[in-house]
Amino acid sequence: MINRNQLLTLLIVFAIIGTAPFWIARESTLNTVILILYVALLGQAWNILGGYGGQFSFGHAAFFGTGAYSVAVLQLQYGINPWIGLFIGGLLAMGVALFIGFASFRYGLRGSYFALVTLAFAEVLRILSNSVSFTGGGVGILIPLSRDPANMQFANNVGYFWLIWALCLACFLTVWWLGRSRFGAWLQAVRDNEDAARALGVDVFATKMKAAALSGFFSGLAGVFYAQFYLYLDPAIAYGSAVSIESLLVPIIGGMGTLFGPLIGAAVTHLLAETTRHFVGDVPGIALAIYGLLLILVVMFLPRGLISIFGRIGGLFGSRRAADA
């Protein structure tokens, strides 16, 4: 029952968001919506592994950057259309996720150690992408301007809006499925008590690997979108810590292991950043400092995230019990 309501809520929310281009005239306002959707996609991708699976990655930039570099390198050096690059990018990011997942889960790395090893993998990729030539090294990659939907570039940001809206919807539907499928139940069992899950016959390793694959795939798609939207990439953007941190901040602030947590987290952090910019001006650092403060406050006082404020409505939104809260 709750699941059907959840799907309905999800579709209604995305339908409402989908009306944005029809009544938002200002380019900058629509850009804010695009960025919120993009960050929600990034956060939801993290949420699959971190929120539902309890595996806190501090290095999702490894997947994001792989997706972004894939689409850029494929079209620049091999002339492969970005629409095809989108899937290749997602799959390559999935491959990186499977590699890191295999290395970590095989030896039962958990908790903070998993966080640190993912962080280190992202750093290794950053250093490598800085040193090899086909990524353009530290200079970065500039994707040539050719405003044509066939090249996944659009004349105005309405096109980008529909692209990120569709990618985001696909990711949210996947997570909705996760919430009702047997695999999703196993994943949450692994998160809540790995040993008990194993004792009940759950293949813990395979479950974590599948979650890593899904999580990596969608992070890769977010990377592809970023590359096509900004048309510029360098090692610090693609594999830097900022992406890793943003992708975990958003679901944790919104509510880990919930379907709508990442969307709420993305909206709140971005609107807060916009408001701050409005009052303080475009000063570097302030918006991020507020993210940090929000993160601390949420972890200390609202371990289930902002979504738990919704209380009874939270039930409808499918707010789940956070691991130990």
Place this chain on the structure above:
Amino acid sequence: MVDPVILIPSLINGLTTGALYALVALGLTLIYGVLHIINFAHGALLMLALFGVFFLNQIFGIDPYWALLIVPPAMFVIGYGLQRGIIGKASHGRDENILLVTLGLSIIIENMSLYFFRSDTRTVDTPYSFEVVEFAGAFLPLPKVIAFFGALITAGLLWAFMSRTDLGRAIRALAKERKGARLVGINVDHVFAMSFGIGIACLGVAACLLMPSYYVNPQVGYGFVLIAFTTVVLGGMGSFVGAMIGGLIIGVVEAMGGLFLGDSLGQFGIFAIFILILLFRPTGLLGHKA
């Protein structure tokens, strides 16, 4: 083949850098050993200490080495307060939660510094900044030599403190057996905060020793925090001797990596070591914790 004329100086250079890494890692390993906290804000707090040394020098003309009397105690107070006020209250039983809170702290500290101090890179000029010492064919900047011995002396003092004083014994007791320590009347919250404070004070010492030969900007901590993690993991979480040896190894690996692979790949070796150790010796790293 690399000529020994280049090899030996770069080896010695790596060792002096490594001693500073060790010093930064000492605080991290102390905090981990006692509180089981992986302090993500370690680098940001080091950056704060470096700015402290910088501004004491700019505003009051205080020499970085005289700042040793001011910055480490100030960092101690900051560390004590952070543990008592925020970190100690944030666990909810999951170690990831503390990691997240220290991540939040590092984001706040770094970005507020960016706001107040801007992203400029700054250095402190001292009369001795450019003096060189010759040793085994290597020409070493005097501040690096002082930092090397300063790090060794600090480690020795810390060791003496831990083994000779009542507080040191209480800290070690807590690290070993929390419940038992509480039973014999140790004020756990106070000792936890003292340990965190001392760990952060080590960063103050590191900052004073580092500043004459290094620089500061709001982002400087991030590189250090990863190196400090690697050092601590390499040496074994919670082990002082391990942190010292780990730091020296990391320094040498970085110098050798730079020599053989070029500067941009120099740090590659560090993270390769980090990943390999995390993957293949995770139980060894956890020390006494299963």
